[in-house]
Amino acid sequence: MEVSFLIQIVIGLIVVLAILMFFFFSSRSKAKKAKHAAEQNEEKVDLQALLAIIKNNKSTSSELKEALDLVLKHYGEIDNLKVYIDMLYIICLHPNTNKNIIIGFNKELVKLNPKYKLEINGAITDGLNSRGV
Incomplete structure (x- = not known):
């Protein structure tokens, strides 16, 4: 049993x-x-929506990085240089940005748009100089 x-x-x-x-x-x-x-x-994300995230001073570093990654993925090739130069200034002045975000976005943007290398690097330099650090 x-x-x-x-x-x-x-x-x-x-x-x-x-x-x-x-x-x-x-x-x-x-x-x-x-x-x-x-x-x-x-779906392709709207550039204006991504710019709103980037411009928002309350966006965290991870939100900022995610928005920039989406910009590179969907809008990596520059069609309007002024928009991207303004974006670079905003990134440099954002309170939650860091060197990895700035350098990573700069490298990928230059890689995708080699003919605008001088303008991109100039915008980064001006943006970092305007921080007053």
Whole structure:
């Protein structure tokens, strides 16, 4: 009687384990599918909305970096130099910016727009000089 009871417990535990494994793997595959779908359906973000985040002095460093990454991703090639020069000044003067954000954005922008290298570097220099540090 004890052996049959132990066999029933083991079989019950195996069934429970199988059910748990099914839920675990099905939830992981759903999460991967949802992430992949979100990446494919990613819409182009409005430049003015990104500029509003950059201009907001209450934006955190991570929000600022994320907005700048989206600017590079969707609007990396310069079509209106004045907008980008203003953006560079704003970045340099933003209270939550840091050297990594400024240098990273500068490098990527120059890489995407080599013909505007002098203007981009000049705007960064002027922006950093206007900080008064």
